[in-house]
Amino acid sequence: MTDSTSYIRWFKELNIDDVTSVGGKNASLGEMYQNLTTEGVRVPNGFAVTAQAYNYVLEYNKAWPLLHAVLDGLDPDNIRDLQVCGKKARGIVLDCKLPDDLKASILGGYAQLKQEYGKEISLAVRSSATAEDSPEASFAGQNDSYLNISSEEALLDAYQRCLASNFTDRSIHYKYDNNFDFYNVFLSVVVMKMVRSDIGSSGVMFSLDTETNFKDVVFINAAIGLGENIVQGTIEPDSFYVHKPTYNKGYRSVLKRRLGQKELKMIFTDSLNTNNISVEYTENVETSNEEKSQFCITDDDVMELADFAIKIEDHYSQKAGFYKPMDMEWAKDGIDGKLYIVQARPETVSSQKSATTLEIFHLKDCSNILAKGQAVGTRIGAGKVRVIQDVNLLSDFKPGEVLVADTTTPDWEPVMKIAAAIVTNRGGRTCHAAIVARELGIPAIVGTNNATEKLGNKQAVTVCCAEGELGYIYDGILNFEIEQTDLSQLAKPKTQIMMNLGNPDKAFSLAALPVDGIGLARMEFIINEYIKVHPMAFKHPEKVDDVTLDKIQSLCTAYKNPQDFFVKTLSEGVATIAAAVYPKPCVVRMSDFKSNEYATLLGGKFFEPQEDNPMIGFRGAARYAHPAYADGFALECQAMKRVRDEMGMTNVILMIPFCRRVQEGEKVLESMAKNGLKRGDNNLQVYVMCEIPNNVIQIDAFAKLFDGLSIGSNDLTQLTLGVDRDSQIVAFDFDERDPGVKEMIRLAVEGGKRNGIHTGICGQAPSDYPEIAEYLVQLGIDSMSLNPDTVLATTRRVLEVEKRLLHMPKSIDQGE
Incomplete structure (x- = not known):
C-alpha cells in the first residue's frame, strides 16, 4: 500500500x-x-x-x-x-x-x-x-x-x-x-x-516579446471570459506592452496597445457528462458591440499584471542564476475584481535563441497580396496551399505545404511540424497555432479572417513575417534571402551608426541591430497608418461634416474622447520606437506632412490649402505657430510631453523639420515651451533639420537655438540643385553626389563642429551611396542614420574607412 x-x-x-x-x-x-x-x-x-x-x-x-x-x-x-x-x-x-x-x-x-x-x-x-x-x-x-x-x-x-x-x-x-x-x-x-474569469477576463503574458526576443517589455493578451479562446485562437484578443526599464524607474504607462475584436467570450453552462455527474462545461457566446469596442481590462490592470510579470521573471532569474523569461497565465475574478496568476513557466522558444547571431530575412521580390494578418516570428516560408477544414482531413497534408485553416488545436501538431508555413483565419499571437509555429521556427500568420476563402489548394504562395507585426501572404513563390551576422565579431566604429525608423511595428524586430540609437523617427507613418485623421479635425470638429465626424468617432470608441485617442496613439507609437533603443537617443521629427499629404487624412480637406508646389509650401516649421495649424501642433506637443514625462522615454530628442529662417526657429521654440516642451526642462534637447541652404549659410545662428542638427540630404539636394524630387521629368538630376551638394554637407558638418553641437545626417545618401558614407567619415561627422537594411553593410564600410584614415593624413578637397 x-x-x-x-x-x-x-x-x-x-x-x-x-x-x-x-x-x-x-x-x-x-x-x-x-x-x-x-x-x-x-x-x-x-x-x-x-x-x-x-x-x-x-x-x-x-x-x-x-x-x-x-x-x-x-x-x-x-x-x-x-x-x-x-x-x-x-x-x-x-x-x-x-x-x-x-x-x-x-x-x-x-x-x-x-x-x-x-x-x-x-x-x-x-x-x-x-x-x-x-x-x-x-x-x-x-x-x-x-x-x-x-x-x-x-x-x-x-x-x-x-x-x-x-x-x-x-x-x-x-x-x-x-x-x-x-x-x-x-x-x-x-x-x-x-478564479471566476468566466464573468471577468483572462489571458496570457510573457516577460519578453515572443516574436522578436526583445527583452525589455512585458507582452499581455486579454480576453473577456475564460482564456481558452486565446489559446485556441478563436478570437483576436486585446494586447498591451509595458516597458520594463521605465516601469522599474517608477513610470506607469502602457507602452503600446491594440484593440482586439474579442468576437466571443467563453462562459460556463450546466451539462451532464457520461457518468451523469453534473459538471459546469463551457460555451462560447457572442460579445456585444460595446464589449468589442472597449479594452477588456483597464490601464491599472495592465500595470498590476506587469508588476506580477516583472517580479516573477526576477525571482526565477535569480533562482536560476541567469536571465529566465517567463510565460504566464492570468485571470481576473468577476466576483472579487482581483487579478491572479494561475500559471507560470519558463518561456521555451525565444530564450533558446542565440544572443550573438542576428538573423534577418529579406524578401527580394513582390507580388499581389492575397491575405494578411498578425505575423508570428520574423521568417519567410513558401509552398503550395493545403486548406484543411476538418481534423479528419489531416492525413491529406503533405510535407512542405502551407497549412491553411480556420484555426488549429493541439491535435493538428503532427502535420504542423512538417508545414512550410501556417495561416489561420482566427487567433492572436498567443493562440495555439502561434505557439506551435514559434516553437517549431515556422513562419505563421494568424487572424487573417478570410484565408480559407482567399487561398485555394495547390496555389503557390509566399508567407512573409519579415515586415513587422503584419504578415502578408503573397501570390507565387518569391525569392528571399537570409542574412546572418555574428554580432560578437562586429566591431563598433567611432562614427555613431544610427537608424531611421517610422513604423513602430518594426521597432522590436530591429532592436537587435548594433546601432547607437534612432537618428530619425518620423511621426507621419503613425499619423497616417494608426490615427488616419487630420489633427485639426480633433481640435475643431465644428468645421468637419457629419459623415467625417462619424468616421472619426468610430476610430475613438475605446478612448475618453477623440483628442485622447490622438495623444495616446501618437505617444505610444513614438514611445515604442524609442523603447527599441532605450536608453540610447531617439531623435523624433515633428510632423512634416506637406499640404497635399495632410489633405488625404480624414477631415484634411477642411483644413488644407491647395498648393501648386507643396514640396516648398506650407510644411514643417512654418505650420507650427501658424493659426491654420497651431492647435494641431499643440496636440503633437501634448503627445511628446506624455512620451517623455509620463512614459519615461527621456531618451527622446525632438527635431524641427524644414525651418527656413532663424526667426521661424525662435517662434517654434516659443510655441513648444507654451505647450510644455521647454528646451532644457527634464533634459529636453531640440535638434533642427539642416535641409535648406539657409540652414547652412546661417548655421552659426541656428546653432545658438538648437542642441544639434541633422542633415536632410534629400531636401538639401533638391534645394541646392533646384530639382523638384517629386517631378519625374527632372528626377535624373537628383543626386546627392553632386559636388555642390557635397560642399553644402561639408559646410554643415564643419559649422556644427565649430559650434560644439551634435551633427548627423538622416537622409538617404549614406544608405544609397557607399562613397557618401565614406565622405562623411572623412569629414568627421558625429553620426549617420541609415535605413535598417543598410546598417550592417555601412557599419562594415565605416570601420574600413576609419581603419584606413588612421594610417593617412586627413585631407579633403572642397567639393570632392
Whole structure:
C-alpha cells in the first residue's frame, strides 16, 4: 500500500525543485505561492495530487501491461494509427477504479479549501506533467483541464479525466517529438481555487516579446471570459506592452496597445457528462458591440499584471542564476475584481535563441497580396496551399505545404511540424497555432479572417513575417534571402551608426541591430497608418461634416474622447520606437506632412490649402505657430510631453523639420515651451533639420537655438540643385553626389563642429551611396542614420574607412 501522505501536497509545501513529484505546473504554483505572494503577486491556493498517485492508480488497476500492449510499436506519425491507439489508451485509464484512500485524500483537500474560501468555492482541476515546462519543451495544451468544479463527484471525475489526458493524441505525439518515453511522463494534477474569469477576463503574458526576443517589455493578451479562446485562437484578443526599464524607474504607462475584436467570450453552462455527474462545461457566446469596442481590462490592470510579470521573471532569474523569461497565465475574478496568476513557466522558444547571431530575412521580390494578418516570428516560408477544414482531413497534408485553416488545436501538431508555413483565419499571437509555429521556427500568420476563402489548394504562395507585426501572404513563390551576422565579431566604429525608423511595428524586430540609437523617427507613418485623421479635425470638429465626424468617432470608441485617442496613439507609437533603443537617443521629427499629404487624412480637406508646389509650401516649421495649424501642433506637443514625462522615454530628442529662417526657429521654440516642451526642462534637447541652404549659410545662428542638427540630404539636394524630387521629368538630376551638394554637407558638418553641437545626417545618401558614407567619415561627422537594411553593410564600410584614415593624413578637397 502506498503512503497516503504522498498523494497530496499543498502549494505552501512545494517549490520548483519538485517537478518530478508534482509536475511543472504544480511546482511553479508552489514556488510562487511560497515566495511571491508576500511580494504582492496574487496566487490562488490549492494542492497537488502527486505523480505517485498517478502511478498508484495504474498499478492498483494493473493497467501498465494493458497500456504497453496498445502503445508499444506505435508510429505516432501514422495519424490514423495514433488516433486509434490514443483512444484505447485513454479508455484504459478511464476504466480504472480510484483507490479509496486516494479518493479520501483528494476530498480531504477539497474540504480544507472550503474552510479557507467558503462552501461556495469552485475548483480548477488541471493536468501537470512531470516533464512539463522543461527548457526543451513546454507541454502547453497537451493535457486536459476542467474548470468550475463544485462537487465531490465532479472533482474525482475531473481528476481521472486529467490522468487519461496523458494519452491524448497530441500528448503522445508531443512526447515522441521531444524524445520523452510515453510511460515515464507521469501526470500530477492541480486542484486550486477557481478564479471566476468566466464573468471577468483572462489571458496570457510573457516577460519578453515572443516574436522578436526583445527583452525589455512585458507582452499581455486579454480576453473577456475564460482564456481558452486565446489559446485556441478563436478570437483576436486585446494586447498591451509595458516597458520594463521605465516601469522599474517608477513610470506607469502602457507602452503600446491594440484593440482586439474579442468576437466571443467563453462562459460556463450546466451539462451532464457520461457518468451523469453534473459538471459546469463551457460555451462560447457572442460579445456585444460595446464589449468589442472597449479594452477588456483597464490601464491599472495592465500595470498590476506587469508588476506580477516583472517580479516573477526576477525571482526565477535569480533562482536560476541567469536571465529566465517567463510565460504566464492570468485571470481576473468577476466576483472579487482581483487579478491572479494561475500559471507560470519558463518561456521555451525565444530564450533558446542565440544572443550573438542576428538573423534577418529579406524578401527580394513582390507580388499581389492575397491575405494578411498578425505575423508570428520574423521568417519567410513558401509552398503550395493545403486548406484543411476538418481534423479528419489531416492525413491529406503533405510535407512542405502551407497549412491553411480556420484555426488549429493541439491535435493538428503532427502535420504542423512538417508545414512550410501556417495561416489561420482566427487567433492572436498567443493562440495555439502561434505557439506551435514559434516553437517549431515556422513562419505563421494568424487572424487573417478570410484565408480559407482567399487561398485555394495547390496555389503557390509566399508567407512573409519579415515586415513587422503584419504578415502578408503573397501570390507565387518569391525569392528571399537570409542574412546572418555574428554580432560578437562586429566591431563598433567611432562614427555613431544610427537608424531611421517610422513604423513602430518594426521597432522590436530591429532592436537587435548594433546601432547607437534612432537618428530619425518620423511621426507621419503613425499619423497616417494608426490615427488616419487630420489633427485639426480633433481640435475643431465644428468645421468637419457629419459623415467625417462619424468616421472619426468610430476610430475613438475605446478612448475618453477623440483628442485622447490622438495623444495616446501618437505617444505610444513614438514611445515604442524609442523603447527599441532605450536608453540610447531617439531623435523624433515633428510632423512634416506637406499640404497635399495632410489633405488625404480624414477631415484634411477642411483644413488644407491647395498648393501648386507643396514640396516648398506650407510644411514643417512654418505650420507650427501658424493659426491654420497651431492647435494641431499643440496636440503633437501634448503627445511628446506624455512620451517623455509620463512614459519615461527621456531618451527622446525632438527635431524641427524644414525651418527656413532663424526667426521661424525662435517662434517654434516659443510655441513648444507654451505647450510644455521647454528646451532644457527634464533634459529636453531640440535638434533642427539642416535641409535648406539657409540652414547652412546661417548655421552659426541656428546653432545658438538648437542642441544639434541633422542633415536632410534629400531636401538639401533638391534645394541646392533646384530639382523638384517629386517631378519625374527632372528626377535624373537628383543626386546627392553632386559636388555642390557635397560642399553644402561639408559646410554643415564643419559649422556644427565649430559650434560644439551634435551633427548627423538622416537622409538617404549614406544608405544609397557607399562613397557618401565614406565622405562623411572623412569629414568627421558625429553620426549617420541609415535605413535598417543598410546598417550592417555601412557599419562594415565605416570601420574600413576609419581603419584606413588612421594610417593617412586627413585631407579633403572642397567639393570632392
